Amino acid sequence: MAEAERPAGKEYTTISEVSGPLMVVEGVEGAKYGEVVEVETPTGEVRRGQVLEARRDAAVVQVFEGTSGLDTTSTKVRFTGETLRIPVSTDLLGRILNGRGEPIDGGPEIVPEDELDIHGAPINPAARKYPSDFIQTGISAIDGMNTLVRGQKLPIFSGSGLPHNELAAQIARQATVPGEEEEFAVVFAAMGITHEEAAFFRREFEETGALDRAVLILNLADDPSMERIITPRIALTVAEYLAFENDMHVLVILTDMTNYCFAPGTRVITASGDVVEIDEIVERAAETAVDGGLREGSTEVTVGVTNVRTLAAWDGDLTSNDVVAVEKIEAPSRAVRVRTRSGAELVVSEDHKFLVDTEDGPRMVEASELKSGDELYSVRELRVSEKVPTYLELLLEAEDKFYVHPTEEFEEAVAERYGSLAEACREKELPYRAREAKERRYYELSEFARLATAVIESVDEATEYIDYVTAGGRKRVKFSSPRPGKEVMYVAGLIASDGSVDTERGFVMFSNTERELLSAFEEIVTEEFGVDASKTENQNGVTMLRVNSRVLARVFERLADPKTVLKMPRELVAAYLAGYVDGDGHLKDGKIVITTADRERAGDLQLLLKRLGVPSVLRERDGAYDVVVTGHDAAELAEELPLRHPKKAEAAASMSSGRRSSRFDRVSRRFGRLLREVRRKYGVRASDLGSSSTISQIESGERRATRRLALEIVERLEEVVGDVEEVRELRELAEGNYVLDEVVEVETVEYEHEYLYDVTVVPDHTLVVENGIITSNCEALREISAAREEVPGRRGYPGYMYTDLATIYERAGCIRGRKGSITQMPILTMPHDDITHPIPDLTGYITEGQIVLSRDLHRRGIYPPIDVLPSLSRLMDEGIGKGKTREDHPDLSNQLYAAYAEGRDLRDLVAVVGEEALTERDRKFLKFADEFEQRFVKQGRDENRSIEETLDLGWELLAILPERELKRVSDELIEKYHPKYRQKKEEQEE
Template sequence: MSRSGGIEYTTVRELRGPLAIVAGVSGIGWDEYVRITLASGERRHGVVLDADRDLAVVQVLEGTAGMDPEGVRAAFSGGPLRVPVGTDWLGRVCNGRGEPLDGGPPVFGSRDAEVGGAPINPVRREPPSEPVLTGVGVVDALTTLVRGQKLPVFSVAGLPHLELAAQIAAQATTAGEAFCVVFAGMGLTHADASFVRDALEERSAAGELVLLLNTADDPVIERILTPRIALTVAEHLAFTDGRHVLVVMADMTTYAEALREVSAARGEVPARRAYPGYLYSDLASLYERCGRVRGRPGSVTVVPVLTMPAGDITHPVPDLTGYITEGQIVLSPETHARGVYPPVDALSSLSRLMRKGAGPGRTRDDHLDVAAQLLASLARARQVRDLADLVGRAALSPTDRRYLDFEEAFLRDFADQRDDEPRGLDASLERGWRALLTLPRGQLSMLPAGLLDAHGARESDDHEDADEVGGPGRPEDPDSPEDPDSPEEEASR
């Protein structure tokens, strides 16, 4: 035995996959951090998954390949994993357990902090009140992200959710205040990890980014530690150094699958779809670490990204995430198929704290009114499109045709943007106005008359509507018959 870094045990009874069964232990607890030394002198690390009487099940972070049970020494630290915290993390690229991938020295800090952390005490929470602008127009205008909020992105395999996450991490800002981003990638392919590094290279070089990358071939237990390390680093940058920190975590579904695998290794009774019964509380222990603390500077804002297996929003991971978080940004395969990026389904998306961080004195006086009118008009346009699929465009009223024009303008001019294009909120709202002005003034009932006058909205009668959109009988409209007395024209009447 040795007291250097804790008691060392040499009785390793069995190696099973990534697990090491250590015998003869005492006073060992779950999630305790373990330093493992091989006969060759190589150092590895582990976490206690289970402890029963004199046995401890240790998950070896680097795996057990090449380990000989006879020459292994395990030193238990007496507590959970701790990491250094401080501004030294900024500009660094590390793996999922905080070891450098950028060729630099290990990360040092002014002090250490326990990665387990704790949710913010509700009594000490400060209500969110200021926006975090992501540079993605449809998000900033319709589902505004607020400092201290947790706003997930729900996606489906095959959609560009990682591209959107990287774009938000690269472009997000807070007006003139100290800001940085912590990006935690979990279960990424090597190609995806390389993409994220390239996409965020400029922000990293500016010293505004902490990048943690856990790849799919890294140990499962590391995937569970990655978001906890990210949040631990973010909390210190926010509440001690006074920065506003955005934490982007992708993909939380792979995190939950890693949690399920570790739960099975512990021999726990599975719950819904074999996930552990404590999945809800485990996710909450991550998401609830964001927010603002009364009397302290800075804030932690969390954007978790997750894929819904088979597009099922009732799957345990998105279902429980939706209960904990304050809204969601939903990506749509149908919008993606129409060639629109980002393919956000605006009607399924919601930011419950938007009114706390948008509007007069925060963004723009007309922001909330324009957002409400855009969503109301889009909902009507969806109904009209469904009707047009049944009866044909020629059978629609002139006003209904205007709604089809509005939907096209909404997707092509307002929502669509390049994945390397930062779009300001003013530019996004002006694009929203342009889309809305394709509708007659009488259809814009959610906007004050003063705003309509300022933007030149005008009322049109049915004859003007028909002329402008190529009404029935006009050759310019390829969907309408040239003969005004055709059966299709009679049906439209």
């Protein structure tokens, strides 16, 4: 909305809770529902919001820009006493606004004639005038078969990848009320669209001149999702002003009133460092869902903050987000497989969005619109909640029985606490084992843990009371420290790469030919655990070291797993990777290559490398998988890894002198364009920043700047112009926590699974998946519902969603005594073509019909792909016929519908029995169905048919059928409009 002078209001700093996009402010007096709130952060940034719920002494505030980064102790909240209002004027015609109603077209400020509350109100049924006037869209499938009537609510049900945007733009350009063209206007509101879609709509309206009688309101995909809730209300407020204050007939087009999903097995990276498959997250959340979870065969959504926190990335930084909704959706027949240069592979629904680099910066793009060469944003350095498990924790997770032999100090401490060891065992309900010799006394691991809680404050202290641990045999393991350190993690890397763990037989083995590695393994195992390794040599001269210990088998089963290592601090990750490279990696030609036989293990290694800020490429060869690091990244990795293999350590040392760039060194395309803008604004010469030709190539996009070159340019620029906002943005682009992962293949595939899975996370609405790819989720109404911890309705949407939609749709119509009218055409993209999705389903109850787009027609090249059979206009009969369109319109439409339906049925029959089995009559109906689609439904994207042209075309198609089959049209109309009789009449007149 347009900025106005900040009104005086009460200010509070009593934020008690932040949840998703909402915050609770305590001690508030007199707050009103819908009241505008200004939120001032400690940095001086001002965000806007509105009161969603007013209690006796508190207010729930919805923050449009999100609550990320708000400090509850020092953030100020100012209640303005005003509701959300928009300045309105007839000068809005021809203008382009953002989702908040602010001009973004570079034109002058709007001089308001009034300011109106955006929430408005549905038209009073007592004042509502029944719609009865025809609106011509110029599209035969609508005008002829599903006629739009002035004041009607007629939605378009579409699917991902279908041309609903093109259809919406065409309707907006062509629609008119015959005879009242000068009083007709269009308000076009688009929610959650990409920049490419926004550019398309602007171009369509500007180049055709349609903008002169239209208002465009554009909310982009990377604008705050909360904005999408107010955007349609702003559009309708503008429409109401034009219609009921200026006597105009206004067509309101709203796209898109809905919105993505992953195949099972897609790996999501959580804030705790766990890598969890998305279907596991959904099913886990469902088990504890407030609505009883996902029922068998259901597509219900579970809402409520789960104990899963995912990593989200936006603007190059990582944040931790709550999962507030999960969804298990019956899968479509098709999905999109996306492969990237790094080796990431994702199968997603066609409407799922990825963060793609452009000259304007990161933009969300649907999978169906991706193409080879696009660059996806991926995280450079994974930052998670770090944790190093204790050895006791690792053993407690195993099913084996382990026995702790405590020190004398332990029993003395327990006796001091309880009076005696026997008394302590009785209180803890544990067996008391009295032995002749204390050194023979032992406890099962779980028993020891229960006793230890009485005398220790941390798990680390428990290790001090352990003499040794056994698995029931003689092999004793004595831990030198509570948790693994760098030495042990190096051994874990050796075992993971060139060793094995057998938990059934209870041993750990490492085999190699390099003496330094063998010695390191022996020394560390003995020093850290007090055990020795047996040594054998095979016929190939490979030495095998084996430690027979069921205890260490369980310890290294976990420590050798990259998923465990992912949560550890950086130095332990580096130690593990050093062991892995020493065992089964090689350094050559400026590359570091780690090889594994397992695809999932290769992906885990890529994530481990990203814990160090190192991107890599996964390549498959001869049944093995290479994880390859090149260029500057390889040199920096070589410096950080504490390698012990003599030749590999030597190669690592020499690698630093020959650094080269890799594709992952590129910065965003935005850098070049912004650099040019900064130079022009501040009058900086290219030669002041380096080679003039290099700067010119970067600015034109001919050359991509590497991170290092970009940083050098920024540092020189800072010397010239100082620390200004634009230069800070350039520095963020040069140093940001991202890499650009090029798309190498996009293909539509037959979907092989029963379900797709989705999660909604707040506040950022993005997920980090697979090897660091940044992707999207989220629908705003579900987000608010989850944040308020409301009892969920269908598929996680709030129970009041029917009412919420009705307050939008019921603002359309005609009012008695007013000349103007509002007609609505909301466009809904049905996730996975599911017409039972809550938003299209409830929309169908509220509105007066629907236009349904067909994926089958679209695949066969028919535009617009309107399927007239499931489509319906409930008010059509009121707006057609004599004096409105033409007298033959009702009967003609019925006959066309019946003939096309029969032809479609016969098409299905032909697929079974073949066309030769049909009668001559049947063949004519079959031909009619084909011709109806090719000539009546199909038309040019710029073709504007009059209603007369549409009806005449319908009669031409009916001429394909025997006249006796035209049973729904009167003989009088046949003689008047059938081509056979019209031709005779014209010949007679001539």
